[in-house]
Amino acid sequence: MNIDINIINKIARQAGSEILKFYDEDRDIEVSRKSDDSPLTKADMASHRAIVSGLEKEYPEIPVLSEESEIPDYSVRKNWNRYFLIDPLDGTKEFIKKNGEFTVNIALIDENEPVLGVVYIPAEEVLYFADAKEGSFKQVGDGPVQKIEHARYSKDKPARIMVSRSHRGNDTKERLAGMGIEVGEEIPSGSSLKICFVAEGKADLYPRFGPTMEWDTAAADAVYRYSGKNGPVKSPLKYNKEDLHNPEFIIGL
Incomplete structure (x- = not known):
């Protein structure tokens, strides 16, 4: 159906x-x-x-x-x-x-x-x-x-990253730096809007190193996956796992 x-x-x-x-x-x-x-x-x-x-x-x-x-x-x-x-x-x-x-x-x-x-x-x-x-x-x-469309982030430029308004991580910049990613701007927002902002090109990345659940991300993850300029893009997230917690992830890489 x-x-x-x-x-x-x-x-x-x-x-x-x-x-x-x-x-x-x-x-x-x-x-x-x-x-x-x-x-x-x-x-x-x-x-x-x-x-x-x-x-x-x-x-x-x-x-x-x-x-x-x-x-x-x-x-x-x-x-x-x-x-x-x-x-x-x-x-x-x-x-x-x-x-x-x-x-x-x-x-x-x-x-x-x-x-x-x-x-x-x-x-x-x-x-x-x-x-x-x-x-x-x-x-x-x-x-x-x-x-809406977004272009995949390239590490040759500073990244505009989404950060949670209510769940700020203190080591996000350091962890991204260890991956060769320089943070140029932090954009705070709540809820699944953070993923949608990446999907429409208002931000480059949404790194989440704290806990989330599958229902927190699924709908916005779809918006992200199908907003690639050259067709669908991959996401690090999978659904209907035995444990419904998401792993740590970065949307946009």
């Missing part, structure tokens, strides 16, 4: 609308804690319900794995050839700070690789989306859909 990316875009926008119901309120955002001490809000769960409901209605035969759902055992997951991998609200810390840098992430994983990805920024009405056949695109509000 073919997946209509326009339907996935619509589901992401609907989830974003659910998030903004909590974001636009004047009172402080209520925060609880998950077992790993990461923050959880009512907006996370409202977005989760909107996405899962939308996907199950349109594509009932495709499993859905969400950050906010119970994770099926690997003995079950390893038999999934295709499934949706979602992060209903990526950048919960940025959502709580109300700085706008949080996203809705929906990816379709096929044989351990993302073949479709949608990243939506509700606070700015910015949509990134990609699929393996058509490439990567960006749309602001109801404006024109624009194709």
